[in-house]
Amino acid sequence: MDNSEYYQNKICIVTGANSGIGYAVSEELLKRGAIVYMAGRNPEKVANAAKQLSSYKDQIHTLIVDVTDQHQVQKAIEDTVAEAGRLDFLFNNAGVGFKSPYEKATLKDWKTIIDTNLWSVIYGVHTAVPIMLKQGSGHIVNTSSVSGIIPTPFSSLYSLTKFGVTGFTESLKYEYAEKGIYFSTICPSNIATPIFKKDMSGNVNDEVKIPDDAYSVDKTAVLILDQVSQQKGIIVIPEEPNTHNWNCYIKGEDEVLFQLAHSLRASYEKEGN
Ligand SMILES: NC(=O)c1ccc[n+]([C@@H]2O[C@H](COP(=O)([O-])OP(=O)(O)OC[C@H]3O[C@@H](n4cnc5c(N)ncnc54)[C@H](OP(=O)(O)O)[C@@H]3O)[C@@H](O)[C@H]2O)c1
DSSP states (O other): OOGGGTTTTOEEEEETTTSHHHHHHHHHHHHTTOEEEEEESOHHHHHHHHHHTGGGGGGEEEEEOOTTOHHHHHHHHHHHHHHHSOOOEEEEOOOOOOOOOGGGOOHHHHHHHHIIIIIHHHHHHHHHHHHHHHHTOEEEEEEOOGGGTSOOTTOHHHHHHHHHHHHHHHHHHHHHGGGTEEEEEEEEOSBSSGGGGBOTTOOBOTTSOOOTTOBOHHHHHHHHHHHHHTTOSEEEESSSSSHHHHHHHHTTOTHHHHHHHHHHHHHHHHHOO
16 A cells, blocks of 8 residues: 555544654654544643644644543543544653663652653553454554663663563564554654653753754654554664664673763763763
8 A cells, every 4th residue: 555545534642742753743644644633741732732733633633641640541542432433543652751870760750750651551552452452453653762672871760661662562563463453662762852851740951952963853753654554563763773782782792881881970970960
């Protein structure tokens, strides 16, 4: 099938749709003719995002959902199905970043990041799978990270959540293939989004810069949707991120990661960040 028609009239939910990758994926889905339920935790931000895409207003719906709350996730998915009659794609994209020396992380930090990055995905899958089983079709796209396939020093909390997402999604990919339900795991490297500037509550610190070499978020959305339409399992964005670290790690020659950890430790000890 021509890729441009793959998403035509498909019912899609995108969490974290007001910002960054979720916004770009929503826009790209709309361009490809999908009906998009844009979900976010902050009503004003979600309304603004939908307003920016008002040229597609007939294809847009909005949902206010805090993905750390199981009841809100379940209600959003069930309400969508009640209204639209089905659910073709669920993009469990919402997430937060967290970089810190492990010893500085509090148990509250652990709880917030696991609730936001891991339980959110479990809640979404828990509600969507029975619906998709009944339909005999559907595709769940969970956002992990390159830090969900390669260890990243000073991101141990984040890595724990993202390795969890990768393992969970890959397992389900095999488990449900014969039932017509597809699973993809998105593993972005550095993508130019506000995540670098935000704390876990979504407060933005404009003094923090997005890395200069971060990859385009719009190109990210195109790569994601192209590869999801090919039912690819693990989708790394861009396709060859930091292959040096990856190759060294796989071969057990991980001196490069020790060096990275050493320079980050020095920076934390000198500058506190
Ligand atoms: N950008 C990267 O380099 C990169 C790399 C690897 C993986 N990722 C992953 O990609 C996904 C999207 O991140 P992004 O870079 O696009 O960051 P972003 O621009 O900050 O977008 C994250 C989205 O998730 C939402 N969100 C956070 N906590 C939520 C909650 N409790 N309930 C509902 N929504 C919540 C945010 O809402 P607010 O706007 O209200 O905060 C925002 O809409 C995340 O899972 C992230 O871990 C990103």
